[in-house]
Amino acid sequence: MAHVLGVSRGRLLLIDSIRAGELARFRDLVARRRERIPLQHLLGTAAFRHVELAVGDGVFVPRPETELLAGWGAERTGTGALVVDLCSGSGAIAIAIADETRAGRVIAVERSAAALPWLRRNASAYPVVEVVEGDVTDPRLLSELHGAVDVLLCNPPYVPDGTAVPPEVAEHDPAEAVFGGGDGLEVIRPVIELAAALLRPGGALGIEHDDVHGEAVPALLRADGRFDEVTAHDDLTGRPRYATARRRWDAG
Structure with a gap:
């Protein structure tokens, strides 16, 4: 959800509303993850030590x-x-x-x-x-x-x-x-x-x-x-x- 909203995970609790399009995108990502597509491919990045890498x-x-x-x-x-x-x-x-x-x-x-x-x-x-x-x-x-x-x-x-x-x-x-x-x-x-x-x-x-x-x-x-x-x-x-x-x- 943080990825969909474009915020850090720490700021999720400060979000008081989600648009219908954002919710639909989140549900789509969850469905694709159920298909065993790597989370990193869905996000387009992979965390590694102190950096974020583009992957796909x-x-x-x-x-x-x-x-x-x-x-x-x-x-x-x-x-x-x-x-x-x-x-x-x-x-x-x-x-x-x-x-x-x-x-x-x-x-x-x-x-x-x-x-x-x-x-x-x-x-x-x-x-x-x-x-x-x-x-x-x-x-x-x-x-x-x-x-x-x-x-x-x-x-x-x-x-x-x-x-x-x-x-x-x-x-x-x-x-x-x-x-x-x-x-x-x-x-x-x-x-x-x-x-x-x-x-x-x-x-x-x-x-x-x-x-x-x-x-x-x-x-x-x-x-x-x-x-x-x-x-x-x-x-x-x-x-x-x-x-x-x-x-x-x-x-x-």
Whole structure:
């Protein structure tokens, strides 16, 4: 109702009358929500940490769980830092970093032609955010930045193929932003390889993953040999959700 009336939720109690057209629009939105259309698509925006992002058809709706990864990254972003957000989608992580830190440069990488307009629209208000169209599985991506990145964050497609998902996801989120191959790790594996090349010694890496990957992703990071301080993190519901690591100082 606040969306229909164009007021904040806190001001709803001050509204003493609603026009017939406004009530009809509200009822229409409720009916569409019953059809399992995501609320964020109905509103045209998604809240993420301290920002509101434009979202709609063709772009993945950012989730509250990812706010934890973004917060972890923000805590490790110093003044003038170079930050890379892979699989950026709507730009949620990149824009949160730009909004909350004094990063010098934030590079948001996305390959989807449908998602890129949303990313560019959201990033337009943040001069430090640069949008790059690219494939995170390409080892040549951002090769000019090898060994220079301070913080690298990624919320990749990671749901194992064939996993049942709610209608809001199955019918409205882009499949390429949700599913990550048979074991859900087909994008995460090359992201780890790319991160090892891009990060400077001591640089920070954070990767979101499915709750079935609580052991697998940390194991991949350890097996790579170029990371230390590998740590598993739970989400708001206590499920395994993201892994972090530091680029080793003594690794080539």
